[in-house]
Amino acid sequence: MLDQLRQGDVVVVWRLDRLSRSLKDLLSIMEKIDAAGAGFQSLTEAIDTTTPAGRMMMQMVGVFAEFEREMIRERTRAGLERARRKGRHPGRKPKLSDDQRREIRDMVRSGKRTEAEAARLFGVHRSTISRVMREASDAAA
Numbered sequence: 001m002l003d004q005l006r007q008g009d010v011v012v013v014w015r016l017d018r019l020s021r022s023l024k025d026l027l028s029i030m031e032k033i034d035a036a037g038a039g040f041q042s043l044t045e046a047i048d049t050t051t052p053a054g055r056m057m058m059q060m061v062g063v064f065a066e067f068e069r070e071m072i073r074e075r076t077r078a079g080l081e082r083a084r085r086k087g088r089h090p091g092r093k094p095k096l097s098d099d100q101r102r103e104i105r106d107m108v109r110s111g112k113r114t115e116a117e118a119a120r121l122f123g124v125h126r127s128t129i130s131r132v133m134r135e136a137s138d139a140a141a
Contacts, residue, residue: 014044016061045058096122
């Protein structure tokens with residue numbers, strides 16, 4: 001989009017955070033829009049950079065938006081750490097139990113099954129079996 005901007009164009013976004021994730025990135029994009037002779041409007045924050053007051057407001061809103069994202073990031077990290085201390089492990093549950101992993105390693109190493117056959121037998125992707133085998137060889141080394 002930035003490469004296609006011409007003099008007089010106006011970039012319109014629903015919210016400011018839809019344009020960028022950091023203030024540095026936002027300011028860089030705004031410089032490119034300005035260099036092309038185009039304007040910018042954010043519908044939610046009512047910012048219009050075609051006016052001096054709008055440019056100032058955009059920079060202030062950008063600072064607050066970045067601050068809000070950082071606060072959310074900090075709270076998320078703290079929550080995950082608290083959960084880990086309580087013995088909880090957020091995220092997807094493992095597809096294979098430790099016993100299943102052991103059984104897969106034994107059958108593939110002994111030659112009873114190939115990795116592809118073990119994947120079909122346990123209902124997982126072949127890359128999961130490859131990872132189990134790689135982790136076993138890494139642990140042995």
